[in-house]
Amino acid sequence: MEKWLLPLLMFGQLAYVFCSDPLTFKQHTHCKKYGNIYDVNDRFTHPEDSCKECVCCKTGKVKCKKKACPNVNLDCGINRREDIASNECCQQCDAACLAEAPNCPDLSGCPGIIHFAPDACCGTCGSKSRGVVYPSSNEIIDDEVHPACEQCKSLNGVFTCENEAPCPENKLQCVDGKVMNSTCTWECPNGKTCKVGSEVIHPGEYKKIGERICTCVKDGFFPHGICANAGHWGEIEEALAANMCVKRPSDFSTWSPNP
Template sequence: MAVVKLFLEVTVLSAISAYVLDNRIVYPTPPGCSWEGKEYNHGDGINRDNCSMCECHMGQIVCMYPNCPVFHHNCVDVVTIKCGCHHCPNGYNCKFGNLTLQYGTDYRPDETTICSCVEGEYNAVCRPFGCEYQGKMYSEEIFHPSPCVTCRCYPHTNVQNCSLNACINKPLVCVDATVEAGTCCHVCPNGPNCFAGNRKIPAGIDYNDGGQICRCPEPNHEMHFGSSGPQAICNLVGPMAPPSSTTHPLQVL
Protein backbone atom coordinates (compact mmCIF):
# COMPACT_ATOMS: atom_id res chain seq x y z
CA MET A 1 0.00 0.00 0.00
CA ALA A 2 2.83 2.36 0.75
CA VAL A 3 4.23 2.01 -2.78
CA VAL A 4 0.88 2.79 -4.35
CA LYS A 5 0.44 5.84 -2.13
CA LEU A 6 3.84 7.21 -3.15
CA PHE A 7 2.99 6.69 -6.81
CA LEU A 8 -0.23 8.63 -6.42
CA GLU A 9 1.55 11.51 -4.68
CA VAL A 10 4.13 11.69 -7.44
CA THR A 11 1.40 11.68 -10.10
CA VAL A 12 -0.64 14.49 -8.47
CA LEU A 13 2.32 16.72 -7.63
CA SER A 14 3.75 16.32 -11.12
CA ALA A 15 0.64 18.03 -12.45
CA ILE A 16 1.65 21.12 -10.52
CA SER A 17 5.27 20.93 -11.75
CA ALA A 18 6.64 19.54 -8.49
CA TYR A 19 6.72 16.15 -6.67
CA VAL A 20 7.73 14.69 -3.31
CA LEU A 21 10.75 12.46 -3.15
CA ASP A 22 12.11 11.18 0.19
CA ASN A 23 9.92 13.74 1.99
CA ARG A 24 11.39 16.58 -0.14
CA ILE A 25 9.60 18.73 -2.71
CA VAL A 26 11.47 18.38 -5.97
CA TYR A 27 10.84 20.77 -8.92
CA PRO A 28 11.43 19.39 -12.39
CA THR A 29 14.06 20.94 -14.62
CA PRO A 30 12.42 23.58 -16.92
CA PRO A 31 12.54 22.76 -20.59
CA GLY A 32 15.34 24.20 -22.71
CA CYS A 33 15.37 25.98 -26.08
CA SER A 34 16.81 25.31 -29.49
CA TRP A 35 18.15 28.04 -31.78
CA GLU A 36 19.96 27.45 -35.07
CA GLY A 37 20.93 23.89 -34.10
CA LYS A 38 22.21 24.82 -30.67
CA GLU A 39 20.57 23.81 -27.39
CA TYR A 40 20.12 26.24 -24.51
CA ASN A 41 19.06 25.62 -20.92
CA HIS A 42 16.43 27.63 -19.12
CA GLY A 43 17.91 31.02 -18.22
CA ASP A 44 20.69 30.93 -20.81
CA GLY A 45 21.26 34.08 -22.88
CA ILE A 46 20.93 33.75 -26.64
CA ASN A 47 22.77 36.02 -29.05
CA ARG A 48 20.33 36.38 -31.94
CA ASP A 49 21.45 39.79 -33.28
CA ASN A 50 23.03 43.05 -32.19
CA CYS A 51 19.70 44.72 -31.50
CA SER A 52 18.07 42.32 -29.04
CA MET A 53 18.71 40.75 -25.64
CA CYS A 54 17.29 37.19 -25.62
CA GLU A 55 17.20 34.30 -23.20
CA CYS A 56 15.66 30.87 -22.94
CA HIS A 57 12.62 30.87 -20.67
CA MET A 58 10.55 27.73 -20.09
CA GLY A 59 11.22 26.43 -23.59
CA GLN A 60 10.53 29.79 -25.27
CA ILE A 61 13.01 32.37 -26.58
CA VAL A 62 12.10 35.71 -25.01
CA CYS A 63 13.70 38.89 -26.40
CA MET A 64 13.80 42.56 -25.45
CA TYR A 65 14.53 45.22 -28.05
CA PRO A 66 15.97 48.68 -27.48
CA ASN A 67 13.63 51.70 -27.62
CA CYS A 68 13.97 53.90 -30.68
CA PRO A 69 13.84 57.69 -30.34
CA VAL A 70 10.29 58.96 -30.37
CA PHE A 71 9.36 59.70 -33.97
CA HIS A 72 6.71 62.39 -33.65
CA HIS A 73 7.14 64.07 -37.02
CA ASN A 74 7.49 62.72 -40.50
CA CYS A 75 9.67 62.98 -43.58
CA VAL A 76 9.41 61.86 -47.17
CA ASP A 77 12.98 60.54 -47.25
CA VAL A 78 12.96 58.46 -44.05
CA VAL A 79 15.73 55.86 -43.66
CA THR A 80 15.98 52.87 -41.34
CA ILE A 81 19.05 52.87 -39.12
CA LYS A 82 20.36 50.43 -36.51
CA CYS A 83 17.82 48.04 -34.96
CA GLY A 84 14.91 49.21 -37.10
CA CYS A 85 14.82 52.77 -35.80
CA HIS A 86 13.76 55.51 -38.21
CA HIS A 87 15.70 58.64 -39.03
CA CYS A 88 15.12 61.73 -41.20
CA PRO A 89 18.55 62.61 -42.64
CA ASN A 90 17.32 65.94 -44.08
CA GLY A 91 15.08 66.93 -41.22
CA TYR A 92 11.32 66.71 -41.01
CA ASN A 93 9.50 67.52 -44.24
CA CYS A 94 6.44 66.70 -46.31
CA LYS A 95 5.22 66.60 -49.89
CA PHE A 96 3.26 69.12 -51.92
CA GLY A 97 2.99 67.77 -55.44
CA ASN A 98 6.58 67.41 -56.65
CA LEU A 99 7.91 69.77 -53.99
CA THR A 100 9.44 68.85 -50.64
CA LEU A 101 8.61 71.34 -47.91
CA GLN A 102 10.54 71.60 -44.66
CA TYR A 103 8.66 71.27 -41.40
CA GLY A 104 7.73 74.66 -39.98
CA THR A 105 7.78 76.46 -43.34
CA ASP A 106 4.80 77.66 -45.39
CA TYR A 107 4.23 77.54 -49.12
CA ARG A 108 1.85 79.79 -51.06
CA PRO A 109 0.69 78.08 -54.29
CA ASP A 110 -1.55 81.09 -54.95
CA GLU A 111 -2.67 84.31 -53.27
CA THR A 112 -5.51 82.77 -51.27
CA THR A 113 -3.96 79.41 -50.24
CA ILE A 114 -1.22 78.50 -47.76
CA CYS A 115 0.25 75.01 -47.27
CA SER A 116 2.22 73.80 -44.24
CA CYS A 117 3.91 70.67 -42.95
CA VAL A 118 1.86 69.37 -40.04
CA GLU A 119 3.15 66.92 -37.42
CA GLY A 120 2.64 63.32 -38.48
CA GLU A 121 1.36 64.17 -41.99
CA TYR A 122 3.15 62.94 -45.12
CA ASN A 123 1.46 65.48 -47.42
CA ALA A 124 1.28 69.21 -46.77
CA VAL A 125 -1.97 70.46 -45.29
CA CYS A 126 -3.45 73.43 -47.16
CA ARG A 127 -6.00 75.98 -46.01
CA PRO A 128 -7.31 79.36 -47.17
CA PHE A 129 -4.88 82.24 -46.71
CA GLY A 130 -6.43 85.55 -45.85
CA CYS A 131 -9.80 86.55 -44.50
CA GLU A 132 -13.30 85.95 -45.72
CA TYR A 133 -15.75 88.84 -45.64
CA GLN A 134 -19.27 88.37 -46.95
CA GLY A 135 -18.28 85.36 -49.04
CA LYS A 136 -15.15 86.89 -50.61
CA MET A 137 -11.52 86.13 -49.69
CA TYR A 138 -9.04 88.94 -49.08
CA SER A 139 -5.30 88.30 -48.72
CA GLU A 140 -4.22 91.91 -48.08
CA GLU A 141 -3.43 92.98 -44.54
CA ILE A 142 -5.66 96.06 -44.96
CA PHE A 143 -8.65 95.77 -47.27
CA HIS A 144 -11.82 97.73 -48.02
CA PRO A 145 -14.78 95.47 -48.79
CA SER A 146 -16.89 98.59 -49.32
CA PRO A 147 -16.27 102.35 -49.35
CA CYS A 148 -17.60 102.60 -45.80
CA VAL A 149 -15.70 99.64 -44.26
CA THR A 150 -12.01 99.14 -43.48
CA CYS A 151 -10.73 95.74 -42.33
CA ARG A 152 -7.43 94.44 -40.96
CA CYS A 153 -6.72 90.81 -41.82
CA TYR A 154 -4.58 88.35 -39.86
CA PRO A 155 -4.09 85.80 -42.66
CA HIS A 156 -2.40 83.04 -40.65
CA THR A 157 -5.40 82.80 -38.33
CA ASN A 158 -8.11 83.81 -40.84
CA VAL A 159 -9.33 86.47 -38.42
CA GLN A 160 -10.28 90.00 -39.41
CA ASN A 161 -11.32 93.12 -37.53
CA CYS A 162 -13.58 95.50 -39.45
CA SER A 163 -14.91 98.93 -38.63
CA LEU A 164 -16.94 101.67 -40.28
CA ASN A 165 -14.96 104.57 -41.65
CA ALA A 166 -15.22 107.69 -39.51
CA CYS A 167 -16.52 110.81 -41.24
CA ILE A 168 -16.57 114.36 -39.97
CA ASN A 169 -20.08 114.80 -38.65
CA LYS A 170 -20.95 118.23 -40.08
CA PRO A 171 -24.07 119.34 -41.99
CA LEU A 172 -23.56 119.32 -45.73
CA VAL A 173 -23.69 122.82 -47.23
CA CYS A 174 -24.65 121.74 -50.72
CA VAL A 175 -27.50 120.02 -52.51
CA ASP A 176 -25.33 117.98 -54.89
CA ALA A 177 -23.12 116.08 -52.43
CA THR A 178 -21.32 112.94 -53.59
CA VAL A 179 -19.47 110.14 -51.81
CA GLU A 180 -15.72 110.65 -51.80
CA ALA A 181 -13.84 107.87 -53.61
CA GLY A 182 -12.51 105.20 -51.24
CA THR A 183 -14.60 106.39 -48.29
CA CYS A 184 -18.21 106.60 -47.21
CA CYS A 185 -17.97 110.33 -46.51
CA HIS A 186 -19.94 112.92 -48.47
CA VAL A 187 -18.29 115.98 -49.98
CA CYS A 188 -19.49 118.99 -51.98
CA PRO A 189 -17.66 118.74 -55.34
CA ASN A 190 -19.08 122.07 -56.60
CA GLY A 191 -18.72 124.00 -53.36
CA PRO A 192 -21.55 125.26 -51.11
CA ASN A 193 -24.90 125.89 -52.81
CA CYS A 194 -28.64 125.98 -52.14
CA PHE A 195 -32.00 125.40 -53.75
CA ALA A 196 -34.12 128.40 -54.66
CA GLY A 197 -37.30 126.58 -55.60
CA ASN A 198 -36.07 124.00 -58.09
CA ARG A 199 -33.02 126.01 -59.09
CA LYS A 200 -29.57 125.40 -57.64
CA ILE A 201 -27.59 128.56 -56.91
CA PRO A 202 -24.04 128.89 -55.56
CA ALA A 203 -23.49 130.36 -52.11
CA GLY A 204 -23.09 134.15 -52.08
CA ILE A 205 -24.81 134.64 -55.45
CA ASP A 206 -28.17 136.42 -55.88
CA TYR A 207 -30.87 134.95 -58.10
CA ASN A 208 -33.72 137.17 -59.31
CA ASP A 209 -36.66 135.40 -60.90
CA GLY A 210 -38.61 138.64 -61.36
CA GLY A 211 -40.71 138.17 -58.28
CA GLN A 212 -38.06 137.59 -55.66
CA ILE A 213 -34.37 137.76 -55.07
CA CYS A 214 -32.82 134.69 -53.48
CA ARG A 215 -29.42 134.27 -51.95
CA CYS A 216 -27.65 131.19 -50.61
CA PRO A 217 -25.77 132.20 -47.44
CA GLU A 218 -22.07 131.55 -47.10
CA PRO A 219 -21.22 128.40 -45.04
CA ASN A 220 -19.96 130.52 -42.13
CA HIS A 221 -23.39 132.14 -41.86
CA GLU A 222 -26.54 130.50 -40.59
CA MET A 223 -28.07 128.31 -43.27
CA HIS A 224 -31.63 127.06 -43.56
CA PHE A 225 -32.20 123.39 -44.32
CA GLY A 226 -35.21 121.72 -45.85
CA SER A 227 -36.00 118.14 -46.82
CA SER A 228 -33.84 118.46 -49.95
CA GLY A 229 -30.88 120.23 -48.31
CA PRO A 230 -29.85 123.87 -47.84
CA GLN A 231 -32.44 126.40 -48.89
CA ALA A 232 -31.94 129.93 -50.22
CA ILE A 233 -33.30 132.93 -48.35
CA CYS A 234 -35.54 135.01 -50.59
CA ASN A 235 -37.05 138.57 -50.65
CA LEU A 236 -40.10 139.49 -52.67
CA VAL A 237 -39.53 142.31 -55.20
CA GLY A 238 -41.64 144.32 -57.67
CA PRO A 239 -45.39 144.79 -57.35
CA MET A 240 -45.71 141.77 -55.05
CA ALA A 241 -43.36 143.26 -52.49
CA PRO A 242 -45.06 144.71 -49.41
CA PRO A 243 -44.55 148.44 -48.67
CA SER A 244 -42.04 147.61 -45.99
CA SER A 245 -40.07 145.23 -48.21
CA THR A 246 -36.91 147.19 -47.64
CA THR A 247 -37.07 146.24 -43.96
CA HIS A 248 -39.12 143.03 -44.17
CA PRO A 249 -37.12 139.98 -43.09
CA LEU A 250 -36.12 137.51 -45.78
CA GLN A 251 -38.55 134.65 -46.28
CA VAL A 252 -37.60 131.03 -46.76
CA LEU A 253 -39.13 129.23 -49.74
Protein backbone atom coordinates (compact mmCIF):
# COMPACT_ATOMS: atom_id res chain seq x y z
CA MET A 1 0.00 0.00 0.00
CA GLU A 2 1.20 3.49 -0.79
CA LYS A 3 2.40 5.26 2.38
CA TRP A 4 0.52 8.44 1.49
CA LEU A 5 -2.77 6.55 1.81
CA LEU A 6 -2.29 5.59 5.46
CA PRO A 7 -3.28 8.93 7.07
CA LEU A 8 -6.39 9.12 4.89
CA LEU A 9 -7.43 5.59 5.74
CA MET A 10 -6.88 6.16 9.47
CA PHE A 11 -9.18 9.17 9.54
CA GLY A 12 -11.86 7.73 7.22
CA GLN A 13 -11.48 10.32 4.51
CA LEU A 14 -11.06 7.76 1.73
CA ALA A 15 -12.85 4.50 1.03
CA TYR A 16 -10.06 2.36 -0.42
CA VAL A 17 -11.60 -0.83 -1.79
CA PHE A 18 -9.48 -4.00 -1.77
CA CYS A 19 -9.74 -7.37 -3.50
CA SER A 20 -10.05 -10.40 -1.22
CA ASP A 21 -9.03 -13.04 -3.76
CA PRO A 22 -9.34 -16.71 -2.72
CA LEU A 23 -6.20 -18.83 -2.50
CA THR A 24 -7.10 -20.90 -5.55
CA PHE A 25 -8.82 -19.31 -8.51
CA LYS A 26 -8.46 -18.88 -12.25
CA GLN A 27 -6.47 -15.70 -12.79
CA HIS A 28 -7.88 -13.17 -15.21
CA THR A 29 -6.18 -10.28 -16.93
CA HIS A 30 -9.28 -8.12 -17.13
CA CYS A 31 -12.89 -7.68 -15.95
CA LYS A 32 -15.99 -7.19 -18.09
CA LYS A 33 -18.48 -4.98 -16.27
CA TYR A 34 -20.90 -2.12 -16.91
CA GLY A 35 -20.33 -2.53 -20.66
CA ASN A 36 -16.59 -1.84 -20.29
CA ILE A 37 -13.38 -3.85 -20.05
CA TYR A 38 -11.00 -3.06 -17.17
CA ASP A 39 -7.47 -4.36 -16.58
CA VAL A 40 -6.73 -6.12 -13.29
CA ASN A 41 -6.03 -3.58 -10.50
CA ASP A 42 -7.69 -0.77 -12.45
CA ARG A 43 -9.54 1.57 -10.09
CA PHE A 44 -12.48 3.56 -11.34
CA THR A 45 -15.60 5.40 -10.22
CA HIS A 46 -18.82 3.41 -10.54
CA PRO A 47 -20.45 4.56 -13.82
CA GLU A 48 -23.92 4.76 -12.22
CA ASP A 49 -22.95 5.95 -8.73
CA SER A 50 -20.20 8.55 -8.45
CA CYS A 51 -20.04 7.93 -4.69
CA LYS A 52 -18.65 4.40 -5.16
CA GLU A 53 -15.08 3.39 -5.98
CA CYS A 54 -14.47 0.09 -7.80
CA VAL A 55 -11.50 -2.15 -8.56
CA CYS A 56 -10.97 -4.97 -11.06
CA CYS A 57 -9.77 -8.09 -9.21
CA LYS A 58 -7.67 -11.04 -10.43
CA THR A 59 -10.76 -13.26 -10.22
CA GLY A 60 -12.29 -11.30 -13.08
CA LYS A 61 -14.87 -9.75 -10.78
CA VAL A 62 -15.33 -6.07 -9.97
CA LYS A 63 -15.59 -5.06 -6.32
CA CYS A 64 -17.09 -1.71 -5.29
CA LYS A 65 -17.35 0.21 -2.04
CA LYS A 66 -19.08 3.43 -1.05
CA LYS A 67 -16.67 6.29 -0.53
CA ALA A 68 -16.10 7.05 3.16
CA CYS A 69 -17.59 10.09 4.86
CA PRO A 70 -16.20 12.08 7.78
CA ASN A 71 -17.68 11.50 11.22
CA VAL A 72 -20.33 14.26 11.29
CA ASN A 73 -23.64 14.79 13.08
CA LEU A 74 -26.54 13.14 11.22
CA ASP A 75 -28.96 13.15 14.18
CA CYS A 76 -31.76 15.02 12.43
CA GLY A 77 -34.63 14.44 10.02
CA ILE A 78 -33.82 13.55 6.42
CA ASN A 79 -35.15 16.91 5.16
CA ARG A 80 -32.78 18.75 7.50
CA ARG A 81 -29.66 17.21 5.99
CA GLU A 82 -27.49 18.91 3.39
CA ASP A 83 -24.50 17.99 1.27
CA ILE A 84 -21.08 18.77 2.68
CA ALA A 85 -19.56 21.41 0.41
CA SER A 86 -16.21 19.63 0.16
CA ASN A 87 -17.73 16.18 -0.48
CA GLU A 88 -20.99 15.87 -2.45
CA CYS A 89 -21.24 12.18 -1.50
CA CYS A 90 -21.64 13.00 2.21
CA GLN A 91 -24.20 14.89 4.25
CA GLN A 92 -24.54 16.57 7.65
CA CYS A 93 -27.35 18.26 9.56
CA ASP A 94 -28.03 21.84 8.49
CA ALA A 95 -26.70 24.78 10.48
CA ALA A 96 -29.98 25.36 12.36
CA CYS A 97 -30.09 21.74 13.59
CA LEU A 98 -26.42 21.78 14.57
CA ALA A 99 -27.16 24.84 16.71
CA GLU A 100 -30.28 23.18 18.18
CA ALA A 101 -28.54 19.86 18.99
CA PRO A 102 -27.40 20.83 22.55
CA ASN A 103 -31.03 21.61 23.47
CA CYS A 104 -32.48 18.28 22.25
CA PRO A 105 -33.73 15.86 24.95
CA ASP A 106 -31.39 13.14 26.19
CA LEU A 107 -32.65 9.87 24.68
CA SER A 108 -29.79 7.64 25.81
CA GLY A 109 -32.21 5.60 27.95
CA CYS A 110 -34.72 4.97 25.16
CA PRO A 111 -35.73 1.27 25.19
CA GLY A 112 -36.70 1.40 21.52
CA ILE A 113 -35.28 3.27 18.52
CA ILE A 114 -34.65 7.00 18.25
CA HIS A 115 -36.95 8.36 15.54
CA PHE A 116 -36.49 11.60 13.60
CA ALA A 117 -39.44 13.14 11.76
CA PRO A 118 -38.38 14.33 8.27
CA ASP A 119 -38.33 18.03 9.21
CA ALA A 120 -37.22 17.68 12.85
CA CYS A 121 -33.90 18.61 14.43
CA CYS A 122 -34.54 16.52 17.56
CA GLY A 123 -35.65 12.91 17.87
CA THR A 124 -38.24 11.05 19.90
CA CYS A 125 -38.12 7.62 21.55
CA GLY A 126 -39.79 5.46 18.90
CA SER A 127 -40.12 1.73 18.30
CA LYS A 128 -39.85 -0.68 15.37
CA SER A 129 -42.34 -3.22 14.04
CA ARG A 130 -42.31 -5.20 10.77
CA GLY A 131 -39.31 -3.23 9.59
CA VAL A 132 -40.85 0.22 10.13
CA VAL A 133 -39.76 2.74 12.80
CA TYR A 134 -42.64 4.61 14.43
CA PRO A 135 -42.42 7.81 16.51
CA SER A 136 -43.78 7.96 20.02
CA SER A 137 -47.47 8.79 19.97
CA ASN A 138 -50.69 7.91 21.80
CA GLU A 139 -52.57 7.69 18.49
CA ILE A 140 -53.69 4.37 16.95
CA ILE A 141 -51.48 3.54 13.95
CA ASP A 142 -53.26 3.17 10.60
CA ASP A 143 -50.99 2.52 7.62
CA GLU A 144 -50.08 -0.15 5.05
CA VAL A 145 -48.05 -2.10 7.63
CA HIS A 146 -50.36 -1.92 10.64
CA PRO A 147 -53.97 -1.11 9.66
CA ALA A 148 -56.28 0.37 12.27
CA CYS A 149 -57.98 -2.98 12.93
CA GLU A 150 -54.85 -4.18 14.81
CA GLN A 151 -55.15 -1.30 17.33
CA CYS A 152 -51.37 -0.70 17.56
CA LYS A 153 -49.45 2.08 19.31
CA SER A 154 -45.84 3.15 19.60
CA LEU A 155 -45.36 4.89 22.94
CA ASN A 156 -42.06 5.79 24.63
CA GLY A 157 -40.09 3.12 22.79
CA VAL A 158 -42.61 0.28 23.32
CA PHE A 159 -44.79 -1.11 20.50
CA THR A 160 -48.10 -2.80 21.45
CA CYS A 161 -51.13 -4.13 19.56
CA GLU A 162 -54.51 -4.92 21.09
CA ASN A 163 -55.64 -7.06 18.13
CA GLU A 164 -52.54 -8.09 16.18
CA ALA A 165 -53.36 -10.30 13.19
CA PRO A 166 -52.10 -13.87 13.75
CA CYS A 167 -50.23 -15.83 11.09
CA PRO A 168 -52.67 -17.89 8.99
CA GLU A 169 -52.70 -21.67 9.34
CA ASN A 170 -51.77 -21.97 5.65
CA LYS A 171 -48.65 -19.80 5.45
CA LEU A 172 -48.42 -17.14 2.77
CA GLN A 173 -46.69 -17.80 -0.55
CA CYS A 174 -45.56 -14.25 -1.28
CA VAL A 175 -42.94 -11.75 -0.13
CA ASP A 176 -45.28 -8.72 -0.01
CA GLY A 177 -48.04 -10.06 2.23
CA LYS A 178 -50.03 -7.55 4.26
CA VAL A 179 -52.79 -7.37 6.83
CA MET A 180 -56.07 -6.37 5.18
CA ASN A 181 -57.98 -3.85 7.28
CA SER A 182 -61.38 -5.19 6.16
CA THR A 183 -60.72 -8.68 7.58
CA CYS A 184 -57.67 -8.09 9.81
CA THR A 185 -56.05 -11.18 8.28
CA TRP A 186 -52.83 -11.72 6.34
CA GLU A 187 -53.21 -12.04 2.56
CA CYS A 188 -51.12 -11.94 -0.65
CA PRO A 189 -52.60 -8.94 -2.54
CA ASN A 190 -50.46 -9.58 -5.64
CA GLY A 191 -50.52 -13.37 -5.74
CA LYS A 192 -47.43 -15.56 -5.48
CA THR A 193 -44.41 -13.22 -5.55
CA CYS A 194 -40.65 -13.47 -4.99
CA LYS A 195 -37.87 -11.02 -4.29
CA VAL A 196 -34.37 -10.11 -5.48
CA GLY A 197 -32.74 -7.60 -3.16
CA SER A 198 -35.44 -5.01 -2.54
CA GLU A 199 -37.24 -5.68 -5.84
CA VAL A 200 -40.54 -7.59 -5.73
CA ILE A 201 -41.25 -9.72 -8.81
CA HIS A 202 -44.81 -10.68 -9.74
CA PRO A 203 -45.94 -14.01 -11.24
CA GLY A 204 -44.92 -14.39 -14.90
CA GLU A 205 -42.81 -11.23 -14.80
CA TYR A 206 -39.23 -10.91 -16.06
CA LYS A 207 -37.60 -7.90 -14.44
CA LYS A 208 -34.27 -6.31 -15.40
CA ILE A 209 -32.34 -5.66 -12.18
CA GLY A 210 -28.92 -4.12 -12.76
CA GLU A 211 -27.28 -6.29 -15.42
CA ARG A 212 -29.45 -9.33 -14.72
CA ILE A 213 -32.87 -10.59 -15.79
CA CYS A 214 -34.82 -12.08 -12.87
CA THR A 215 -38.05 -14.04 -12.47
CA CYS A 216 -39.85 -16.29 -9.98
CA VAL A 217 -39.79 -20.08 -9.99
CA LYS A 218 -43.01 -21.24 -11.64
CA ASP A 219 -43.55 -24.49 -9.71
CA GLY A 220 -43.74 -24.39 -5.92
CA PHE A 221 -42.82 -21.33 -3.88
CA PHE A 222 -39.37 -19.85 -3.40
CA PRO A 223 -39.08 -16.36 -1.85
CA HIS A 224 -35.81 -15.70 -3.72
CA GLY A 225 -36.03 -14.98 -7.45
CA ILE A 226 -33.69 -16.57 -9.98
CA CYS A 227 -31.51 -14.41 -12.23
CA ALA A 228 -29.28 -14.68 -15.29
CA ASN A 229 -26.82 -12.19 -16.76
CA ALA A 230 -28.52 -9.97 -19.32
CA GLY A 231 -26.55 -9.71 -22.52
CA HIS A 232 -23.39 -11.13 -20.95
CA TRP A 233 -20.97 -12.31 -23.61
CA GLY A 234 -17.97 -14.39 -22.54
CA GLU A 235 -15.83 -17.33 -23.66
CA ILE A 236 -18.68 -19.88 -23.53
CA GLU A 237 -20.97 -17.69 -25.64
CA GLU A 238 -18.20 -17.00 -28.16
CA ALA A 239 -17.63 -20.74 -28.60
CA LEU A 240 -21.36 -21.46 -28.95
CA ALA A 241 -21.80 -18.73 -31.55
CA ALA A 242 -18.79 -19.91 -33.55
CA ASN A 243 -19.48 -23.66 -33.42
CA MET A 244 -23.13 -24.24 -32.52
CA CYS A 245 -25.03 -21.45 -34.35
CA VAL A 246 -26.19 -19.94 -31.05
CA LYS A 247 -27.70 -16.46 -31.14
CA ARG A 248 -26.10 -13.62 -29.27
CA PRO A 249 -27.90 -12.51 -26.08
CA SER A 250 -30.81 -10.15 -26.64
CA ASP A 251 -31.42 -6.66 -25.34
CA PHE A 252 -33.85 -7.34 -22.50
CA SER A 253 -34.65 -3.66 -21.83
CA THR A 254 -38.12 -4.12 -23.37
CA TRP A 255 -39.06 -7.27 -21.48
CA SER A 256 -42.37 -7.02 -19.64
CA PRO A 257 -44.67 -9.40 -17.72
CA ASN A 258 -46.08 -12.24 -19.77
CA PRO A 259 -49.75 -11.79 -20.84
